Amino acid sequence: MGIAxxxxxxxxxxxxxxxxxxxxxxxxxxxxxEVRDRYNGSIDIVVTDFVDALSVYLHQAELLGLDVDFMGxxxxxxVGGKLNVGNVLYKVPISPYPVYKTRYDDxxxxxxxxxxxxxQLNVQLGIEMVMNLFDRKELIExxxxxxxxxxxxxxxINVVFANIEAVExxxxxxxxxxxxxxxxxLQLRGGGETFTVRKSVxxxxxxxxxxx
Numbered sequence: 001m002g003i004a005x006x007x008x009x010x011x012x013x014x015x016x017x018x019x020x021x022x023x024x025x026x027x028x029x030x031x032x033x034e035v036r037d038r039y040n041g042s043i044d045i046v047v048t049d050f051v052d053a054l055s056v057y058l059h060q061a062e063l064l065g066l067d068v069d070f071m072g073x074x075x076x077x078x079v080g081g082k083l084n085v086g087n088v089l090y091k092v093p094i095s096p097y098p099v100y101k102t103r104y105d106d107x108x109x110x111x112x113x114x115x116x117x118x119x120q121l122n123v124q125l126g127i128e129m130v131m132n133l134f135d136r137k138e139l140i141e142x143x144x145x146x147x148x149x150x151x152x153x154x155x156x157i158n159v160v161f162a163n164i165e166a167v168e169x170x171x172x173x174x175x176x177x178x179x180x181x182x183x184x185x186l187q188l189r190g191g192g193e194t195f196t197v198r199k200s201v202x203x204x205x206x207x208x209x210x211x212x
Contacts, residue, residue, distance in 0.1 A: 001210040003027065003186060003195055004034035010202055011119070013150045013158040015182040019165055022192035025060025027212040028125065028161060029068060035121060036070065043119045045074050046111055048104075051094075052081035053126025077107050079130060094130065097138035101145060108149075112156060120156045122149075128166035131174060139171050147181035188212070 007014045018024050035043060047054060054076065058068045076086035080094040090107035092100060112120060131139055150158055160182075167175045179185050185199040189209075197208045 001208060002034055003031045003210075003212050004038060006186065006197060006205060006208060006210070007031075007157070007159060007184065008035060008038060010205075011157050012184050012201070013182055014160075014184040014186055015178055016159060016161045016186045016188065016195075017164045017198070018161060018188040018192065020163060022188045023060050023064070024125075024161055024188070024192055025057035026064055026066065027188055027192045027195070028057050028123070029061040029066045030212050031159070032074070032123070033067075033070065039119065043121055044111075044115045046077060046108070046120070046122045047074055047086060048077045048079065048108075048122060048124040048127075049081065049085070050079045050124070050126035051129040052083045053129065055081075055083040055085045057125060058085060075111060077104070077111075079104060094133065097134050097141065100130075101142070105145075112153060116155075122156055122158050124158065124160040127160060128163045128170065131167060131170040136171060136173075139174060140177070143174060143177045143181060146178070150181060150183075 003016070032045065035045065058071060061068050071086045074086045076088045077090045077092065078088055079092045089111065092103045092107060094100065108122065131142065134142060162178065164175055167178065179199060183201040184197065186195050187198050188195050192212065194209065194211055197205050200206045
């Protein structure tokens with residue numbers, strides 16, 4: 001059982017935790033490839049790329065020999081950064097939190113509204129890079145906004161890859177609050193080749209381990 005099967009079997013938003021030693025690009029690409037195969041083109045995928053995290057992870061995947069050509073057809077919202085990878089639909093500059101939040105929410109809403117009626121997946125990469133830019137109040141608001149997206153946009157599956165070392169340095173409160181917001185929390189292990197389900201609202205999935 002891989003990450004795609006765990007997450008998509010119940011179409012549940014998930015937090016995927018990793019450390020600086022994990023090869024996130026491998027897990028990310030395997031996840032997207034399996035999701036595309038599982039839905040055979042009937043799912044809309046959006047990648048939110050914070051500060052060029054996507055280009056870093058794709059480079060890792062290429063070094064491991066994975067085919068990343070499919071990313072050319074994946075819709076991308078870029079938050080900061082300069083490297084355009086994938087089909088970049090919107091660019092949200094790094095800015096004070098209220099401005100950033102409004103621009104990001106507007107970009108995501110436009111994509112969601114244009115694809116009503118289809119299964120939608122929003123994969124967020126590198127969110128810890130912007131968490132370190134906000135003060136405590138704005139950081140808590142950012143995490144609350146993630147929870148709001150999960151609850152209000154029930155047709156959208158949110159999967160967030162987060163470096164827990166960087167999140168913990170941003171704030172001692174950030175990681176516990178993130179874990180509360182998500183109905184499922186997975187942790188990468190073995191350098192990013194395996195995973196364990198740390199938390200799940202579905203009892204049968206608790207403690208499940210597997211290869212990504």
